[in-house]
Amino acid sequence: MPTPTDPPTVPRPVALVMGASRGLGLLIARELLERDHRVVICSRTPPDLEVARDQLLARQPGGQVDVRACDVSDRAAVQDLVHEVESTVGPIEVLITVAGIIQVGPAETMTFEHFDASLGIMLHGPINVTLPVVRRMRERGHGRIGTITSIGGEVTPPHLWPYAVAKSGAVAFSEGLSAELSGTGVTATTVVPGLMRTGSHERAHFTGQAHKEYAWFGPAASLPLLTMSADRAARTIVEAVLAGETRCELTPLTRVATRFRGLLPGVTTRMMGLTTRLLPSASGPGETIEGRAAQRRLDSRVVDVLTTLGSRAAQRNNARGPSATR
Template structure:
C-alpha cells in the first residue's frame, strides 16, 4: 500500500471517528431524563402504545394515556398502576379536534404541564386497492396526520414558553417505502413523516426536539385488531404470520426501548428492525426499482374477492394458518399487550 493511499485511509478513519464522537457529545448534551416528567401517549391502551407507556414508566415518567374504548383504557391504567406508575387515563376520540383539546386540558389540569407527547394512535387497514374506498383514506388521514397535528398544536404553546419539550411521532417504514395492500396506511404515514421532519427543523430554535419513528414489523399483537378487506382470512394469515417471525419482526418491548432512547436524546429519526433499515437504505438510491419490486410482491398477495369492500377485524378472520404455531409469538404479545379483551379466545 503506497503512502498516499495509506494517508487517505487514515484521514477517512479520523474523519469518521470525529463525526461519531461529535454525534455522541451532541446526544449527551441534549439528553432529557424522563424521570418526573409528564408524558402523554396517544393510543396508549394497547399494543405498541401501551408498551411505550410501560417503558416510560420504568424510567420514572408520569403518564397520561388516551383511547376510545373506556374498558380497554381502564385495563391499561390498572396494568400501568400495578407496575408502580402514576397514570391518568382519559377517554378520547382523536379524530375529533375538540376532544383533543379537552384531553390536553385535562392532562394539564392534572399534572400542570406536558413534557413529552408521543403520537402513537393508529389504525391498520390491510386490503387490495380494488376494495379500498375514499373513506379508508379519510379515516387513515384523520388518525395518522390530523390527530397528531392537532395534538402538537395543543401542547406547543407551553413547550415554547419553557423552551423545552419532546414530540415523538410514530410513523412507519410504510411512510418511507409504500407497500401494496397498505395504500391508505402508507399514504397517511408518508404525510406524518413529512410533518414530523418539517416540524423538527422549525422547532429546534424553541428547544423542542421532534423525533420521527419508522418501525418495521413488530410483535405487538395488533393484527387481531387490524382491519381486513377482500380475502380477509388470507390477508390476516399473511400479516399475522409475518408479524411473528423473529428477524423479520422485533419484540414490542425492544422497539419501545429504541423509541424512548431516541426520545431521551432528541434524535431526529429512528428506524426499527434491520429489514426496515435495509428497505429504506435501498429505496433511497433506487425508488423506481423498489416500486417495481413491490409490484412483483403484489402479484403474490391475495386478490380482491372475498368480502369485497366490507371490513373484518383480524380476530374475525381466523383460519387454519392463523392462529397456529406460526403466530405463537404474536398471540402471546396480544395477550400481554391488552389486545385481547376478557372473555375473547
C-alpha cells in the first residue's frame, strides 16, 4: 500500500506504432519501449501481433505493450482505434506509421488492385491515423509524429511503380503536415529510408516473372553494401522523431540520390529507364506471389547465399510470421 512519502507514479507516455508486428515497425516499437514508453502495436494480423508482444516483453520484461488489430487502410476502423486507445490507454504522445506493402514487377503486370493496395496502406493509412491523432495533440499542445516514407518516394525505382506512387504521396503529406504544425508544439518527421535489412523480400509480392524479380530484389534488400541494418535504422528514426526533427534521411546513398534527382531530374529518370531495360520482362503467368514462394520457385543456391543477412533479419524480427516456413 502506498504511503504518504511514496512518490506519485508517473504514467509512461503512450506511443502508437502502426505496422508494428514485424520488421522495422517491431524494431521501432522496441526502441520506444526501451525509452520507457507504453507502446501500442498495431497491424492487421492478430497472431503476428501476439508473437511481437512476446518478443518485446522478453527483451523488456518491465515494459508495457498493448496489442490492437486494425487495418490502417480502413478509415472508420482506424478512427475507432484512436478513440479507444485515447480513452482506455492514455493520450497518444507519439505516433509512428510504418505499415507498408512492396509489390515488385514490370509496369505491364501492375493492376488497379496493386495501386489500390499500395495507396490504401502507405498513403491513406498515414492520413487515416494522423488526422484524428494530430487534432488531439494540437489541443494538448504537444506530440510527436513520424511517417515512414522511402527513397522510392523521392526517386522512382524501376519495377516498384505502385510502391513509389504511394510513398511519393506520403512524403508530400508528411512535409505538408510539418509545415502546418509550425509553432503548435506538435512536430512531424518525414523519415526517408533507403534499403534496409528487415526481411522484407520474404513478404514482398512479386508479379510477372516472379522468380526472376525475386532474384534481383532479394539480394538488393539483403547485401550490406546496399542496405542498412534495421536495428540501427530504428534507433535513428526514434531519436529523430522524439527530437522533433522535420526530416530524417537514413543513409548517405539516400541523401546523394535525393539531391542528384533535385539537380538533374531528367537524367535521373533516364537512368531509371535504362535500369528497367536490364530487369526481367513482363512475360510469364502474371500471377502475384509472396517472396517465399518466389524463392522456392527460383531454387538458386547463389541467391540464397546473397539473401542470407536479409533472411536472418526476417527470422529475428518476426517477418516470417508465426507459421511461416522457409
